Amino acid sequence: DRRTLLAEVPTGIWLSNTSVPAKSGKTFPVIDPATGDVLVEVADGGVDDAMAAVAEAAEAGPKWAATPARERAEILRAAFEEVQRRSDDFALLMTLEMGKILPESVGEVNYGAEFLRWFSEEAVRVGGRTTTAPAGNGEILVIKQPIGPSYAITPWNFPLAMGTRKIGPALAAGCPMIVKPAEDTPLTMLLLAKVFADVGLPPGVLTVVPTGTGSAAQSAAVMADRRVRKVSFTGSTGVGSLLIKQSADQVLSTSMELGGNAPFIVFDDADLDKAIEGAMAAKMRNGGEACTAANRFFVQNGIRPAFTAALTERLSTMTVGPGYDDTSELGPLINAKQLDRVAGLVDEAIEAGATVQTGGTRLDGPGFFYPPTLLTDVPAHCRIRDEEIFGPVVVIVGFDTEDEAVAAANDTDYGLASYFYTNDLNRTKRVAARLEYGMVGVNRGVISDPAAPFGGVKHSGLGVEGGVTGIEEYLDTKYIALTPH
Ligand code: ADP
Numbered sequence: 001d002r003r004t005l006l007a008e009v010p011t012g013i014w015l016s017n018t019s020v021p022a023k024s025g026k027t028f029p030v031i032d033p034a035t036g037d038v039l040v041e042v043a044d045g046g047v048d049d050a051m052a053a054v055a056e057a058a059e060a061g062p063k064w065a066a067t068p069a070r071e072r073a074e075i076l077r078a079a080f081e082e083v084q085r086r087s088d089d090f091a092l093l094m095t096l097e098m099g100k101i102l103p104e105s106v107g108e109v110n111y112g113a114e115f116l117r118w119f120s121e122e123a124v125r126v127g128g129r130t131t132t133a134p135a136g137n138g139e140i141l142v143i144k145q146p147i148g149p150s151y152a153i154t155p156w157n158f159p160l161a162m163g164t165r166k167i168g169p170a171l172a173a174g175c176p177m178i179v180k181p182a183e184d185t186p187l188t189m190l191l192l193a194k195v196f197a198d199v200g201l202p203p204g205v206l207t208v209v210p211t212g213t214g215s216a217a218q219s220a221a222v223m224a225d226r227r228v229r230k231v232s233f234t235g236s237t238g239v240g241s242l243l244i245k246q247s248a249d250q251v252l253s254t255s256m257e258l259g260g261n262a263p264f265i266v267f268d269d270a271d272l273d274k275a276i277e278g279a280m281a282a283k284m285r286n287g288g289e290a291c292t293a294a295n296r297f298f299v300q301n302g303i304r305p306a307f308t309a310a311l312t313e314r315l316s317t318m319t320v321g322p323g324y325d326d327t328s329e330l331g332p333l334i335n336a337k338q339l340d341r342v343a344g345l346v347d348e349a350i351e352a353g354a355t356v357q358t359g360g361t362r363l364d365g366p367g368f369f370y371p372p373t374l375l376t377d378v379p380a381h382c383r384i385r386d387e388e389i390f391g392p393v394v395v396i397v398g399f400d401t402e403d404e405a406v407a408a409a410n411d412t413d414y415g416l417a418s419y420f421y422t423n424d425l426n427r428t429k430r431v432a433a434r435l436e437y438g439m440v441g442v443n444r445g446v447i448s449d450p451a452a453p454f455g456g457v458k459h460s461g462l463g464v465e466g467g468v469t470g471i472e473e474y475l476d477t478k479y480i481a482l483t484p485h
Contacts, residue, residue: 002096002324005089010190012043014208015052017197019190023048028212030187033099033332034322034367042186045209047221050178053207057149057176058227060204065146065174067202069124076120076171078199079192083113083160086195090188094159095323097185099331099368100286102323112161114450115466119168122471126173138483144475146174147253148229151222153180153215153243155235156334157289159188165454165465166232166255167192167206173474175230176205180218182235184334186210223247230474233257234291237414237459244462255463255473257291258456259388260416263409264294264445265431267402268302270421271443275303276310278445279394282419284318284372285446287331288392289338291460292417292439292448295389297396298405304398308357308376311394315372316358322367332368333391339368342391345384346373349395354378359393386412402427410436416456419445438464 011027012019020043027041043049064072083090090112091105100108128143152166163179170177181189186208193208211218222228223246233243234257247254264282266275282294299307323331333339343362350356359373373393378385384395399405409418418437422428432440438456441447448454455464463473 002092005092006040006096009040009093009187010194011040011187013045013049013053013210014190014193014206015049015056017201017203022046028183030097031184031335032096033334034324036366036368039096040187042190042210044214045211045218046214047217050180050209050218050222051225053178053209054149054222054225054227056204056207057178060202061146061149061176064171064176064202064205067174069126069174072172072174073120073123075196075199075201076116076123076168079196079201080113080116080120082195082199083109083116083192090160090191092324093191094185094188095331097187098156098159099323099334101328101331104286105323108158108161111448111450112158112164115161115164115168118450118466119172119471122169122468123172126471126475138481141480141482143478143480145478147474147476148175149178149227150175150230150232150474151178151180151219151228153219153231153233153235154182154189156182156184157286157291159185160192162234163189163192165450165470166234169465169471170232170474171201171205173471175474177207178222178228179206179208180215181208181210183210183212183215219243220246223250223252226250229253231255232473240461253473255465256461257454257465258416258459258461259414260291260293260456260460261295261386261388261412261414262292262417262419262437263435264297265405265409265420266297266299266303266307267405267420267422267424267427268300269423270303271423272303272306272310274443275307275421276314278419278421278441278443279311280314281445282441283394284330284392287333289334289390291388293390294419294445296385296409297394298399298408299396300405301398301400304396308374308396311396312357312374315374315392315394318372320363320369320371330372330392333370334368336368338390339370342370342389342393345387345389346375346393349375349378349382349384352379352382354382388414402431406431406434410434413459414456415458416460417441417447
């Protein structure tokens, strides 16, 4: 149960495969967003704790890089199996610290663990290439080598999967990894680190340095250290852009999974029931707190009344409550700040003349709950039509022509996920090609797959995670020129 679990989860800085207090002795609270209560106190890592992690990574790095790929793969595979075996613990822990409903936490355990399996399989497939120089004067031999000690900064919305999506390829490639988990959800990452130690990962290869308010100081110090070669970040575009600037001094390799502003387009010829199912998944999964979440609904005017009515019906009958209650279909938002932000966006739209089809007012009582909400007639200038909502709020805007829909969908600085529903094959190919997004879901509301490349264009990021290219982010290319004699 939760008491035994919380007693077992490491709450210190994870160094040398053990949990130690912060050098300062300080801690910060981890909050249950369903109640506002403190779950547990976690060590508040300072710059000196982070430097200890960097030193460990630098020391462990060469040996880990020289470890046969098969051995690294077996450790990742064992971690995959151990995470699956402890699925109930990981799921409950995520629901406790992040708030999502338990079935979704179980889904994330599967998804998150899958990156460990996927990259255990990729670890042994790292290869180079040899070609004959066109001039005939030698051979071009290309090999791949681990990039070196890497630093991951992860968000709170997927506390496990955003970690494994970075740790999996780093470890597979032969790179040690230092992780700074989000301050709202450090526990899942600490339990994952313990699992890695349990299955035999050598000390120093994976370290975790949680911090309450010290993220900026930590990242500045770690990224300024010459021993670190890579930073991988998932989070907001604002912080990502700051980290890219910060990475310049040491010319660090960066992978950036940043914000999204996903369009969800429904054409008149779409299957209405399927579009509603897809909309529910694309918007409501994770309470809307996903960078891939549908953020702007563009619905063709023929199907719009039926779509709006059906989605309103679905949203208005959802049960809102703590993620660990069996009856809950939507959990709380992560914290008071996000609740205020989402409520503020909706209030502003209503003031500007939006029509509330359902929801639209905060719920009483403890915890950070916001009801499923659907707005129509939102004026174009409202912030809610441009900003990443990160909550259970749908805004529906009508359109007449395909050109109009594509133009509206592309009219944003972001370019992560996009979705559209149609039964016309020619339109499918046209629209998929024209959407300026890294990922396009056609007639489906969930697209993430460990075997597929995940990444965005424009302000949504740099690089891809997962798929066959995910491991490349942790590899350097070396060219060896050979001349026969
Ligand atoms: P959100 O607004 O959704 O919390 P953030 O981008 O702020 O997204 O957070 C993502 C991650 O970035 C978290 O681990 C957070 O602690 C971290 N973070 C926030 N600000 C900074 C910063 N200035 N430097 C490094 N990491 C940061």
